Amino acid sequence: MSRSNPRVLSTLERAGGFASAQEVYRLMQREGESIGLTTVYRSLQSLVNDKIVDVLRRDDGEAIYRLCGEAHHHHLVCKGCGDTVEIEGGAIEKWAKMMAEEHGFRDVGHTAEIFGLCAKC
Amino acid sequence: MSRSNPRVLSTLERAGGFASAQEVYRLMQREGESIGLTTVYRSLQSLVNDKIVDVLRRDDGEAIYRLCGEAHHHHLVCKGCGDTVEIEGGAIEKWAKMMAEEHGFRDVGHTAEIFGLCAKC
């Protein structure tokens, strides 16, 4: 096991706390940081293990990583330009809790994302 | 565009209405059907377009196809044994619609899944 390279976490933060491994890598390159793609993957994986970041999947299957620990929230993502709006999920939280209880599930988490076309697209 | 090869749909049904493209392909091979992987992918894609099957993602990113029930629904998945319960998402539908409207998004869809440990695990 390897520990996470701190520059990876810092870059994920700077990216808005929401990006794929490839995006983190490209961002670091653009900013002149010297790092290998392998290390980016390893660091993100390690952050996931440590529950410092969440991982979910884009429609195309690419894994996207996001910081946990800020207020829990959800996303409204534009399929056209990729613009992302953070939104509140009060209704979802209640729904998830209720459904889990009803079916005897414990230790539950959830994902909920909305995809569509923004006003500009 | 191509139309779906009916043997693909029939195989997906036989697989319990829930399988990846690769699995459908392997199943057809094992049963002696002569078909190309490309056709399997094309047929499943076409079934998705026609809204005859849903597509979602495994944890590892592989796309899994499942026959649509009559109604739109969501899932409660056990992280331990993989058991899946179909659940209603009335609250989600309203939430998604409201959020999209509020931010000027159109043509929206959404995903919402709950995962945790079932009573047995």
Added chain:
DNA sequence: GGTGGAAATGAAAATCATTTTCATTTGTGC
């Protein structure tokens, strides 16, 4: 200040699902 081993790194190769290309086959109406 060495020195040895453990941990971290990254380039390149491997893996694997999925898509694209393109030549061939099949189907359909004339």
Added chain:
DNA sequence: GCACAAATGAAAATGATTTTCATTTCCACC
């Protein structure tokens, strides 16, 4: 049969992710 469109599938391309493995960096101990 003939022309032409749709369907098919083998092989190559793509692209994210993982694996391999040789090199570099750290660190504890002398």
